[in-house]
Amino acid sequence: MSAEQLHHHRSYLWIGRALIVVILVLSLGRLGPAGLPVPNGDKWGHLLAYAALSFWYASFILDWRGRIWRAGAFVALGAMIEGLQSLTAYRSAEWADLAADGAGVALGLILAMTPLGQLLTAVDHRFARHPQ
Numbered sequence: 468m469s470a471e472q473l474h475h476h477r478s479y480l481w482i483g484r485a486l487i488v489v490i491l492v493l494s495l496g497r498l499g500p501a502g503l504p505v506p507n508g509d510k511w512g513h514l515l516a517y518a519a520l521s522f523w524y525a526s527f528i529l530d531w532r533g534r535i536w537r538a539g540a541f542v543a544l545g546a547m548i549e550g551l552q553s554l555t556a557y558r559s560a561e562w563a564d565l566a567a568d569g570a571g572v573a574l575g576l577i578l579a580m581t582p583l584g585q586l587l588t589a590v591d592h593r594f595a596r597h598p599q
Contacts (some may be wrong), residue, residue, distance in 0.1 A: 473588065474595040479527045486520050487544070494548045497557055513567035514574065520569060521524060521575025526587035541572045 473479065482524075493516070524537050545568030552558035558560060579585060 473527055473591045475591055476527060479523075480586070483520070483524050487521060490516050490520065490544070491548065494557065495551060506551070508565060510567040513564050514571040517545065517568045517571030518574040518578070520574040522578050522584070523575075525576055525579030526584055527591075529588075534579070538572050538576055540591075542569050545569070545572075552576070 493512075493546075521538060521541055525534050528534055530536060542565075545565050549560040549565050553560035
């Protein structure tokens with residue numbers, strides 16, 4: 468099955484784009500202390516954000532070529548954000564952040580290979596059979 472065969476494919480694309488905007492705003496905005504309230508919380512935040520983004524797209528982009536292309540694009544997004552942060556007076560660029568972004572992308576792809584990765588497809592087909 469291809470991604471285009473999902474009934475709500477365009478909606479899933481828009482949700483993914485919204486996730487990218489949220490990551491951009493959280494990464495580049497003046498929002499106070501960054502990260503989760505745990506040791507290395509900002510790194511965990513990077514990992515979770517990019518895992519969610521990668522998992523989301525891998526849940527409805529079902530061919531591996533598309534998944535790998537997007538994984539590279541998400542790592543490039545993380546690198547671009549780190550570069551932009553280095554140009555601000557209120558953020559700093561860190562290689563460890565980029566490493567956490569890459570680890571998150573990999574985690575998202577791995578999770579998409581588990582039964583959890585079929586959840587969006589199952590929900591899509593369920594709502595397609597029972598429209599509201």
